[in-house]
Amino acid sequence: xxxxxxxxxxxxxxxxxxxxxxxxxxxxxxxxxxxxxxxxxxxxxxxxxxxxxxxxxxxxxxxxxxxxxxxxxxxxxxxxxxxxxxxxxxxxxxxxxxxxxxxxxxxxxxxxxxxxxxxxxxxxxxxxxxxxxxxxxxxxxxxxxxxxxxxxxxxxxxxxxxxxxxxxxxxxxxxxxxxxxxxxxxxxxxxxxxxxxxxxxxxxxxxxxxxxxxxxxxxxxxxxxxxxxxxxxxxxxxxxxxxxxxxxxxxxxxxxxxxxxxxxxxxxxxxxxxxxxxxxxxxxxxxxxxxxxxxxx
Amino acid sequence: xxxxxxxxxxxxxxxxxxxxxxxxxxxxxxxxxxxxxxxxxxxxxxxxxxxxxxxxxxxxxxxxxxxxxxxxxxxxxxxxxxxxxxxxxxxxxxxxxxxxxxxxxxxxxxxxxxxxxxxxxxxxxxxxxxxxxxxxxxxxxxxxxxxxxxxxxxxxxxxxxxxxxxxxxxxxxxxxxxxxxxxxxxxxxxxxxxxxxxxxxxxxxxxxxxxxxxxxxxxxxxxxxxxxxxxxxxxxxxxxxxxxxxxxxxxxxxxxxxxxxxxxxxxxxxxxx
Numbered sequence: 097x098x099x100x101x102x103x104x105x106x107x108x109x110x111x112x113x114x115x116x117x118x119x120x121x122x123x124x125x126x127x128x129x130x131x132x133x134x135x136x137x138x139x140x141x142x143x144x145x146x147x148x149x150x151x152x153x154x155x156x157x158x159x160x161x162x163x164x165x166x167x168x169x170x171x172x173x174x175x176x177x178x179x180x181x182x183x184x185x186x187x188x189x190x191x192x193x194x195x196x197x198x199x200x201x202x203x204x205x206x207x208x209x210x211x212x213x214x215x216x217x218x219x220x221x222x223x224x225x226x227x228x229x230x231x232x233x234x235x236x237x238x239x240x241x242x243x244x245x246x247x248x249x250x251x252x253x254x255x256x257x258x259x260x261x262x263x264x265x266x267x268x269x270x271x272x273x274x275x276x277x278x279x280x281x282x283x284x285x286x287x288x289x290x291x292x293x294x295x296x297x298x299x300x301x302x303x304x305x306x307x308x309x310x311x312x313x314x315x316x317x318x319x320x321x322x323x324x325x326x327x328x329x330x331x332x333x334x335x336x337x338x339x340x341x342x343x344x345x346x347x348x349x350x351x352x353x354x355x356x357x358x359x360x361x362x363x364x365x366x367x368x369x370x371x372x373x374x375x376x377x378x379x380x381x382x383x384x385x386x387x388x389x390x391x392x393x
Numbered sequence: 394x395x396x397x398x399x400x401x402x403x404x405x406x407x408x409x410x411x412x413x414x415x416x417x418x419x420x421x422x423x424x425x426x427x428x429x430x431x432x433x434x435x436x437x438x439x440x441x442x443x444x445x446x447x448x449x450x451x452x453x454x455x456x457x458x459x460x461x462x463x464x465x466x467x468x469x470x471x472x473x474x475x476x477x478x479x480x481x482x483x484x485x486x487x488x489x490x491x492x493x494x495x496x497x498x499x500x501x502x503x504x505x506x507x508x509x510x511x512x513x514x515x516x517x518x519x520x521x522x523x524x525x526x527x528x529x530x531x532x533x534x535x536x537x538x539x540x541x542x543x544x545x546x547x548x549x550x551x552x553x554x555x556x557x558x559x560x561x562x563x564x565x566x567x568x569x570x571x572x573x574x575x576x577x578x579x580x581x582x583x584x585x586x587x588x589x590x591x592x593x594x595x596x597x598x599x600x601x602x603x604x605x606x607x608x609x610x611x612x613x614x615x616x617x618x619x620x621x622x623x624x625x626x627x628x629x630x631x632x633x634x635x636x637x638x639x640x641x642x643x644x645x646x647x648x649x650x651x652x653x654x655x656x657x658x659x660x661x662x663x664x665x666x
Binding site: 271321 | 448449450481484485487488491492495498501502505532
C-alpha cells in the first residue's frame, strides 16, 4: 500500500477536501461535457474558462472567494454569449470571440492589480492553474449544492436538449423552446467550468470538461453509457491526480511536490489517446452501408 | 361535416414577405386525409418558407393555416417533419432506434422511461420503413438513404395525421430516390397519413402524387397533375409562355431562353435520363 499511498494520505484534511471537491466537480463536468462535445460547443467551454479567469482574478482583488468569482463571471459570460449570438449558428462563434477577447484583457488587469496589492505570491498560479489542496473545507457544501442543481437542470432538459443538439430545426418543429434550452445548457456549462476551475484552475478547466467526455464518446455509441463512462473516468483521473500530487511531495523530497493540475490533465490526455487506439483497429462503422453498396452493385 | 371530411391541412390566402420581397403571395390549397401532395418548384421559390409556415415556425403576413381544422397557432404532435439537409455528426452517440424514440416525446422535460409498448412502437415503425437492419448503428454512420428512413421513422412514430418533408430526395442517388418515393407512398396509404413533400423535380413523384402544388415567384397553382402541369396553367403562373412536354411518361417544363429559373433542374433530366 505504501507504494501507492504515502503516509498520511487518508488522514490529511486538505486531501479530503480535494477528493470531495475534485470528485464532485469531475462528475458534473463529465455529464455536461458529453453534451458540450455533442453540440460542438467545446470552444464555448474554452471561452467560458477564460471568462472564469476574469472572475477568479477579480474576486481575489475584491477579497471574495475565487469560486464566487469563477461562477458569477461564467454565468454572466454564458448569458452574454447566448444573447449576442442570436439566430444564426455562425454568429455564435463570433460573439464568443468578442466576449473572450475582452475577458482576457480584464484578467490581465486584475492579475496585475492582485500582484501589486497584496504580498501573497502565486495568485496567478492559483487562479490559472488551481490550488485544490488549499481549499477551505467550507466550500464543500456550496460546491455540492451547485453540482446537484446543475445535474438536476441537465436531467430536466435532457430530451429537448438531445433533440436540439441533433437538429435545432426538428426540435423547434416539435415545439421545443430551442433558445431557452440552449440558455439553460450554457448556464450549466458555466457552472461546470467554474467547478472545474476550482479543481484544476481556470485555464485548465476545459481539460476536465472536454477530456473525459471526448474519451467516452470514442469508446461507446450509447449516450447514457458515455455519460457514465465519462463520469467514472473523470472522477478516477481526478482522484489519481490528487494522489500522485500528494505522493510527489515524498518522491521528490526535499524538493516541493508537483502541482495536482498537471497530473489530472496528464492522465486525462493519456486516457484520450488510449481510447483512440482500439478505435483505429476496429472495423469501420460504415461497414453496413458498404455491404449495401456491394449488394446493389 | 364529419371528421373524415375535415382537410388535414388547409392553407388559405397565405402571404409571407421578407422585407420588401414577397416570398409567398396569396397561396391557397388543401390536403385531405391520406393524400400525397408534391410541392414543386425550383430552388428559392419559397417551398421551405411555406413548409415552415405549415409547421408554425414562420409568421404569416396574411392568411390562415389550419391543421385538422384547428388554427396553427400552437404547434402540435399532429405534424411529423423531416427537415432539409439534416447534418448528422458521425460522433453523435445515438443509435438509430434511440433517435426514432426521441420522436415520441422529445419536447417533454425530464428523462424518458420507455415502456415496452413504446419500444414495440419504435420497432414496428422502423420495420415499416425498412430500417431495422441498421437500428443499432450510430445515426451519423448511416448512408444518405438510410438516414432518410430513420428521419421518416422519427417523424412517424408519434402517429401524426400529416407528414411534411422538405426536399427529402435531394442529394440521393436515383435508386434511393425511387426507394424513398415508393416507401412514402406505401406508408401514406397504410397509415392514412397525408404527405406534403417539397421537391425541385417532379418526375420521380408523378406516379404517386394525388395532388401537386406548383410554386413559382411566390404564387401557387394546385390540383391534380393533369390539371396543373399544362401549358396554359403554368404560363399564367409564370406570366410568360411555358411549354409542357410529355416524353416517355415524363414531364418537361420548358421556359423561354434566359428565364433559367425553372429551366435548369428540368434540363438536367434530358441528359440524365
